[in-house]
Every structure is written in C-alpha cells, then in structure tokens.
Amino acid sequence: MKEKINRIISTFVPLPLENVDTDQIIPARFLKATTKEGFGDNLFRDWRYDKEGHPNPDFVLNQGVYKGEILVAGKNFGSGSSREHAAWAIAGAGFRVVVSSFFADIFKNNAMNNGVLPVVVSPEFLTEIFASAEKNPQATLTVDLPNQTICNNETGNSESFDINPYKKDCLVNGLDDIDYLLANKLKIEAYESGR
Amino acid sequence: MDKTLFDKIWDKHVVDTLADGTIQLYIDRLYCHEVTSPQAFDGLRERGLKPFRPQQVTCIPDHNIPTLHQDRPIEDPVSKNQVDTLEKNAKEFGLAYYGLLHPKNGIIHVVGPETGLTQPGMTLVCGDSHTSTHGAMGAIAFGIGTSEVEMTLATQCIMQRKPKTMRITVEGKLRPGVTAKDVALYIIREMTTGGATGYFVEYAGEVIRNATMEERLTICNLSIEMGARGGMIAPDQTTFDYLKDREFAPRGVEWEKKIAEWRTLYTDPGAQFDKEILFQAEDIEPMVTYGTNPGMGMGICENIPVVERIDEAGRISYKKSLEYMGFTAGEPIQGKTIDYVFLGSCTNGRIEDFRAFASLVKGKKKAPHVTAWLVPGSWLVEKQIRVEGIDKILEEAGFELRQPGCSACLAMNEDKVPAGKYAVSTSNRNFEGRQGPGARTILAGPLVAAAAAVTGVITDPREFL
Numbered sequence: 001m002k003e004k005i006n007r008i009i010s011t012f013v014p015l016p017l018e019n020v021d022t023d024q025i026i027p028a029r030f031l032k033a034t035t036k037e038g039f040g041d042n043l044f045r046d047w048r049y050d051k052e053g054h055p056n057p058d059f060v061l062n063q064g065v066y067k068g069e070i071l072v073a074g075k076n077f078g079s080g081s082s083r084e085h086a087a088w089a090i091a092g093a094g095f096r097v098v099v100s101s102f103f104a105d106i107f108k109n110n111a112m113n114n115g116v117l118p119v120v121v122s123p124e125f126l127t128e129i130f131a132s133a134e135k136n137p138q139a140t141l142t143v144d145l146p147n148q149t150i151c152n153n154e155t156g157n158s159e160s161f162d163i164n165p166y167k168k169d170c171l172v173n174g175l176d177d178i179d180y181l182l183a184n185k186l187k188i189e190a191y192e193s194g195r
Numbered sequence: 196m197d198k199t200l201f202d203k204i205w206d207k208h209v210v211d212t213l214a215d216g217t218i219q220l221y222i223d224r225l226y227c228h229e230v231t232s233p234q235a236f237d238g239l240r241e242r243g244l245k246p247f248r249p250q251q252v253t254c255i256p257d258h259n260i261p262t263l264h265q266d267r268p269i270e271d272p273v274s275k276n277q278v279d280t281l282e283k284n285a286k287e288f289g290l291a292y293y294g295l296l297h298p299k300n301g302i303i304h305v306v307g308p309e310t311g312l313t314q315p316g317m318t319l320v321c322g323d324s325h326t327s328t329h330g331a332m333g334a335i336a337f338g339i340g341t342s343e344v345e346m347t348l349a350t351q352c353i354m355q356r357k358p359k360t361m362r363i364t365v366e367g368k369l370r371p372g373v374t375a376k377d378v379a380l381y382i383i384r385e386m387t388t389g390g391a392t393g394y395f396v397e398y399a400g401e402v403i404r405n406a407t408m409e410e411r412l413t414i415c416n417l418s419i420e421m422g423a424r425g426g427m428i429a430p431d432q433t434t435f436d437y438l439k440d441r442e443f444a445p446r447g448v449e450w451e452k453k454i455a456e457w458r459t460l461y462t463d464p465g466a467q468f469d470k471e472i473l474f475q476a477e478d479i480e481p482m483v484t485y486g487t488n489p490g491m492g493m494g495i496c497e498n499i500p501v502v503e504r505i506d507e508a509g510r511i512s513y514k515k516s517l518e519y520m521g522f523t524a525g526e527p528i529q530g531k532t533i534d535y536v537f538l539g540s541c542t543n544g545r546i547e548d549f550r551a552f553a554s555l556v557k558g559k560k561k562a563p564h565v566t567a568w569l570v571p572g573s574w575l576v577e578k579q580i581r582v583e584g585i586d587k588i589l590e591e592a593g594f595e596l597r598q599p600g601c602s603a604c605l606a607m608n609e610d611k612v613p614a615g616k617y618a619v620s621t622s623n624r625n626f627e628g629r630q631g632p633g634a635r636t637i638l639a640g641p642l643v644a645a646a647a648a649v650t651g652v653i654t655d656p657r658e659f660l
C-alpha cells in the first residue's frame with residue numbers, strides 16, 4: 001500500500017530547466033542497487049555535487065532557500081531512459097508532486113506507480129510559478145487531487161489539470177496496478193484460452 | 196473498418212477496457228535485464244507471488260557486464276551483485292536465463308530479434324526504453340518501468356492508455372554514405388526530443404521498404420529519443436526472410452500458419468493516423484550531434500547552429516550544452532579532434548554495422564591518439580564477425596574486438612570516457628555524463644565513427660567512398 005495523496009499545500013523547489021532527462025535525475029552509476037531505498041540522496045547527483053563530492057553551492061537543492069514536497073521543473077521533464085529509479089529518487093527525496101508543462105510518458109507512469117503525482121500545467125502558469133518563486137521563496141502551491149486543481153497561492157491563480165480517472169483512483173486510495181490486476185486474474189485466463 | 200498496423204495488433208491484445216478507457220493489455224513476451232528487474236522480483240516475493248507465465252519471460256544481463264575477461268568474476272562488486280541477483284531470481288522462478296559467455300548472451304534488443312524470440316504481431320515489453328527496437332519486426336514493443344515489470348511477471352498484463360498514432364514516411368532514395376542511423380538522427384532533429392511524446396510511430400515509405408532488417412532495427416531503436424512510446428514497421432518479406440530458421444522462430448506447418456497471419460499485419464489504405472509526417476531521403480546527409488540530447492543533430496557538413504536558430508525556450512539548455520561540449524556556435528564540426536570511438540550498443544552493434552565500419556577502415560590504420568572500443572551487440576554477432584573475417588580486417592587496421600554488452604553506451608562497466616574527452620559514439624544518447632562523468636559524446640552512424648577512428652577528427656565518411 002502506498003501513501004495516499006489528497007490535498008497538498010506546500011512550498012516548492014523551482015528547477016527552471018527544460019529537458020531534464022532521467023540521467024540527470026539519477027545518473028546511471030547509481031542504478032546498481034537491488035532495492036528501492038537510498039536513491040533520494042543521489043537525486044540530481046551531478047548537479048548537486050562536484051567531482052570531489054562537495055555540494056555545489058549554485059544548485060537549488062543545496063541552497064536551503066527552497067524546500068517542500070513539490071518540485072517544479074521546465075518542459076519535457078523525465079525524458080530519456082525508462083529507469084524507475086528516477087521516480088524512486090524523487091519520491092526518496094521527499095517530493096510528492098512534480099509540476100511541469102510537459103512530461104515524458106514513461107516517467108509519468110513511473111511516478112504515479114510510486115505515489116508521486118505529475119501535474120501538467122500550461123506554459124504560462126509554469127512561468128508564473130517560477131516568477132513567484134523568485135520573488136518569494138516561501139511561496140506555496142496547493143495541489144488538490146480530488147478536484148484536479150493547482151493553485152499558485154502567491155498570485156491566487158489556479159488551473160485544473162488532467163489525470164486519468166483510473167490512476168487518480170489509485171493515487172487517492174494508495175493502491176497500485178498490481179492490486180487491480182491480481183483481482184482480475186480470471187479475465188486474463190479467459191482471454192488466453194479464447195485466443 | 197480500416198485499421199492501422201498498430202491497431203490491428205493492439206486490439207488483439209486487449210483483455211479488458213475500464214470505463215475511463217484505461218486498457219488491460221496482454222503481453223506476449225517480457226525481457227528482463229539486471230538493472231530494472233531486482234525490485235520487481237522483490238515485489239513478487241513480498242506479495243507471495245510466482246511468475247504467471249514463466250515461459251514467456253527471458254532474462255539476460257547486459258548493462259553491467261565487462262567487455263574484457265568475461266570468464267573472470269566481475270570485479271566491481273556492485274555490478275556483480277546485480278548480475279548475480281538476476282541469475283538467482285531467474286533460477287528461483289524458473290525463467291530462461293542467458294548469462295555471461297552463454298552463446299545467447301548479449302544486449303537484449305540485439306538478442307531478441309536475432310534468436311527469433313521477437314516475432315511479428317507480438318506485444319513485448321522490457322524495463323528499458325530501447326525496447327522500441329523490436330517494433331522493427333512488426334511487433335508492439337515498448338519500455339516500461341520496474342513496477343510494470345512486476346505487473347507483467349505477476350499477471351502477464353499491464354494497465355495502459357492507448358497511445359495516439361503517428362506515421363512517419365520517408366520517401367525517395369538515400370544518397371550514398373547515408374546510413375539508417377543518419378535517417379533516425381535526422382528525423383529526431385526535425386521532430387525534437389519531445390516531438391513524438393504520447394505517440395506510437397509507424398515508419399513507412401520507400402526508404403523503410405528498402406531497408407534491411409537491421410537498418411529497420413536501428414531506426415525503431417531511436418524512436419524513444421523523440422519521445423515516442425515506440426516505433427514499428429509492417430512485417431514483409433524482408434522480415435520473414437530474416438526470421439526464418441532462427442532458433443525460436445516457428446517451423447514447418449506452424450511457420451506457414453504464422454506467415455499467413457503476419458501477412459495481414461499492415462496499415463489498411465484508408466486507416467487514419469493522429470499525425471502524419473513526411474520526409475525526403477534526398478535531404479538527409481551523414482549526421483552527428485553537437486549537443487547533449489539526441490535532437491541536437493546536424494548534417495556533418497553544416498556549422499554548429501547559432502543561438503538565433505534555437506527557439507526562445509530552448510536557449511538556456513542550448514547554451515549549457517555547448518559549454519559542456521566545449522563547442523562554439525557557428526563553427527564547423529568537421530575537423531574537430533576526437534579521443535574515443537565506440538562502435539556498438541543496441542542501436543549499431545549488429546553485424547551490418549561491423550561490416551560498414553570494416554568496409555571503411557579496411558587497408559587504413561587507426562589514428563594513434565584514438566582509443567576505439569568495438570563491442571559486438573551479442574555473441575551471435577561476434578561469431579558472425581569471425582566467420583566473415585571482419586575481425587582480421589579490424590585487427591590489421593589496428594583495432595581490437597571486445598566482448599559483447601552495453602559497454603560505453605551507458606558506461607555502467609569499466610568502459611568510461613574520461614571527463615572532457617570527445618567520443619564519437621554509435622550509441623543513442625549524448626546526455627551529460629552518459630558515457631562517464633564529464634564525457635563529451637558525439638552521436639553518429641558506423642561510417643562516421645569509422646572515418647573518425649582512422650583520421651582522428653570528425654570527418655565526412657563520403658570522402659572515403
């Protein structure tokens with residue numbers, strides 16, 4: 001059973017870069033683990049730390065100014081490799097929602113299968129969120145999954161977002177696809193014998 | 196009703212449709228490698244489950260394995276643990292396992308088609324984005340995450356939304372010296388890295404019809420680099436000839452029956468795609484990438500784009516990537532000194548790629564300052580290289596053949612390009628650090644790689660034709 005997602009009000013971490021691929025989210029050399037634990041510490045590893053392993057003071061997660069359960073990133077977040085480790089790293093670092101104007105397909109699925117909600121907003125709304133963060137690092141967002149809305153509490157503007165009702169149901173109830181499929185085994189056997 | 200190739204296969208695999216349109220899709224074949232499967236097997240154990248249809252699962256370690264001395268234990272303890280874990284899981288659950296030095300070991304996306312495990316009309320998944328490769332055989336094949344690997348192991352099904360469909364048609368005839376890789380890099384440049392997100396792509400047109408099976412595999416392999424869920428090509432005589440008599444291909448009466456079925460797998464003339472794109476073969480020249488995503492490609496004779504040619508939103512990433520690559524806007528890319536050449540990967544690690552590379556380096560010598568890693572995609576490819584005497588040609592030119600695996604494509608083993616060094620690579624991703632921290636990757640086809648390997652600089656291979 002995964003943690004349920006309902007309504008989240010939180011400050012957020014802005015990452016105004018486009019095409020953040022999964023190799024940046026979690027570099028390949030960290031894929032050697034055989035469990036799901038510990039990936040959060042290496043989220044954005046090569047941006048966060050220099051070659052000697054010292055924190056890079058220019059990187060947003062090291063500045064301590066921006067915190068929260070929500071990550072806001074530029075267009076086409078999570079492109080590249082299908083590694084679910086990217087979702088584990090994001091979940092492991094304490095993020096429950098990722099906001100962008102566009103997500104790569106596999107990442108989106110992986111995120112939802114790990115209790116992380118991807119929220120797609122319009123490019124204008126995204127720009128406004130980044131502007132709010134710049135003005136006020138304490139700015140918050142409200143993500144309301146049952147009502148499918150996201151509100152920039154700094155400006156009061158809100159937008160609704162799409163989510164497939166089946167996935168929404170899973171996230172709200174903390175269930176996953178396997179729970180559903182296992183309950184449907186008879187159908188699978190019937191399908192097989194009917195081929 | 197007229198149907199697309201995609202729809203014909205998809206519809207046959209729908210077990211159930213939820214009220215909101217989510218589909219329970221039946222999966223014919225699951226491939227597992229060592230990186231994205233351990234947590235899925237753990238999940239099975241935690242739930243007290245066994246694989247639902249073990250005979251439909253094949254496990255092959257490929258990402259971590261060294262390309263030298265595979266007879267010795269893997270040195271890196273963490274890599275060794277992942278490979279051992281896959282073997283242990285396969286044994287425990289009774290799944291086919293082709294480990295190190297097994298004649299069927301190699302990169303899954305090379306082994307699947309060449310052993311006939313991948314067949315037209317199938318649905319096929321793997322915890323790996325380049326699963327799109329198998330679509331070249333006329334199958335629906337796509338990458339999934341580890342949770343979905345667990346689902347497939349447990350139920351032979353996954354929950355999916357039906358993707359939109361796109362047809363990319365390439366008409367005309369390719370110019371001499373232009374390879375399938377160039378076609379793919381050209382398409383990705385035109386489409387951009389996110390341009391096909393949400394779509395399943397069918398490739399069509401004269402260029403595709405005339406392509407060999409291996410060229411088709413290269414093209415479908417790169418579908419994911421423009422964000423597509425997968426790529427596919429209608430099976431035809433080329434496909435059947437390639438598949439016939441392969442180890443797992445059907446035989447005898449069963450083969451005839453299958454062929455008849457596979458011949459119905461094409462897009463009906465009146466079928467509608469959500470999007471249609473048309474390219475002309477004559478516009479394509481040998482390609483290289485200059486930046487840090489596969490969409491940042493350019494014709495080898497062009498100059499590196501200036502910022503004005505990049506759309507506003509992409510400019511920050513563009514500047515960052517030029518800085519990373521150490522390139523200057525507006526300068527030619529030809530003549531740039533390179534340090535490494537990598538021939539291999541699931542994109543270009545097949546026999547035809549080695550033939551192409553060898554045809555260019557034959558009678559020449561490797562540039563002294565270049566380190567070249569020539570890594571066959573599988574042991575079957577390796578064997579063929581020796582049968583054809585390609586290894587001799589390569590040796591005479593100063594190259595050494597390594598043992599099969601993913602190798603420098605993602606540098607999870609020892610084959611890492613050092614920081615700041617330039618690698619001309621026939622793989623599929625030029626992301627920052629992909630081939631090692633700080634490594635600078637220039638993606639290209641096997642001919643461009645060969646030309647760079649003998650001249651030591653980025654060179655138009657057509658000079659040698």
Ligand code: SF4
Nearest residue numbers: 325540541601604605
């Ligand atoms: S060769 Fe590269 S892209 Fe292909 S499966 Fe291996 S790591 Fe992935």
